Amino acid sequence: MTAIRIIGDVHGKFRDYRDIIRDVPRSIQVGDMGVGFRNRFGEPTANPPYDSMSRGDHKFIRGNHDNPQACERHPYWIPDGSFVPATNGDMQTGIYCLGGAVSIDKAWRTQGLDWWPDEECSYAELERMIDDYAAIKPDVVVTHDCPSSIANEILSAFNMKKIEDGSRTRVALERMLESHQPREWFFGHWHVSLSFVRGQTRFTCLNELEHVDVDI
Template sequence: MIPYLFVGDLHGNMASADLAIAEAAQYGATIIQVGDWGFLWGSSTRTIPDDPDIDPDDFGAQVAHRLASPRLIDQTDNLSALLVAAGVSMRYVDGNHDVHPLLRAYPPGDDNVAPNLTYQPRGSLYVDADGTRFVFLGGAVSIDKAARVPGRSWWPEEAVTAADVRAAERHGAAHVLVTHDAAVLPPGVSDVGVAVGHRLAAADNRAYIAEAIQALRPQVHVHGHWHRAYQTRAGRMTTIGLDRDGHAGLWRLWRRGDD
């Protein structure tokens, strides 16, 4: 079976992407990236190397650092060049911290971003040469909207909609459901202290993911967003959560039949 490397939130971190590409190349694997991709950032968002004086585990400080310069940064050509050189392809979904209007402007189809680099719109389907069916459903809710600017550092299109779920469900079944958000809060994660409105919106988003799972009955559900590496099993489905850039749980190698 064709191998895949599931990769968590990259946040435009080229060094982490380079490591993931090298890992995928060892196994001849295709990368499936689960959102908060970040290699095309707009307006007030700047993707820059991590500041060595900022704690890499302090996500809030890293985000503030990246938002410090109001300009568009497009790293897609650089990322594509790394992928092509390694003989690796990447497919990715949108997270909540991606520039949704720019991603949605890409035409459908393979390599729609650049060579070896494909954005998978919400509700899209990819079937590989082994017949493995991947359904993609990006999107999540930002719980830190109060510190962001609409249209500059967060976008209303970030949340999953009923129409997105219907688009995913029309495929009937999937071996793998690729999402940004989880269907339930991951083990050890709490939303206590989150503003009520944001907490309810985030819960609604997870409910949409759960609805898609119920309809598609995947063998594997893989997601990011929560920066928590874990694996659980319920019934016939394995859920894989991935960590973020710079952390050991950023990726997981998978072949159909492993679950």
């Protein structure tokens, strides 16, 4: 087995991100990296540190607070629904990755500057990914959001008010979980730190800049 570092939301704090990846050869960041934001004048803000990421195998999935088009142009972005094999090429011990989520604060954001309408995958894309996931049966999963049932547990654990946001991503992730329970499932988005076991799966919600090392 080889270790890979899983990193929580970065939100544009790239100096801290550099420090986190400095001493490891391989990492995956769970989205909300802070890619493609523009200021109120329409000027691009800072992007992830290409130089540090290129010194190893450091990649990220997209969150709802990442510009999808900018992610597609970034050389270290992991496309939605991708399977990242283990270093030894073992297809059973790799990592399944899926980004995207609903922004509950989109009413206060500006389209094209800090919010994007394609923040979630389409229904058709998610249906295809559900089928792919069931066929792959991955050992480890990294997503930005989490399955619906796990979201409900977080809401209860932290006494959060439930907001009906119509997230098709959570519904799709729940269907994936029903078809196959991986060994580990890592996600961010919720800005809390929590780890617990449900069924055969350990779920780990990473807070901002929190990170853990996992063997694959």
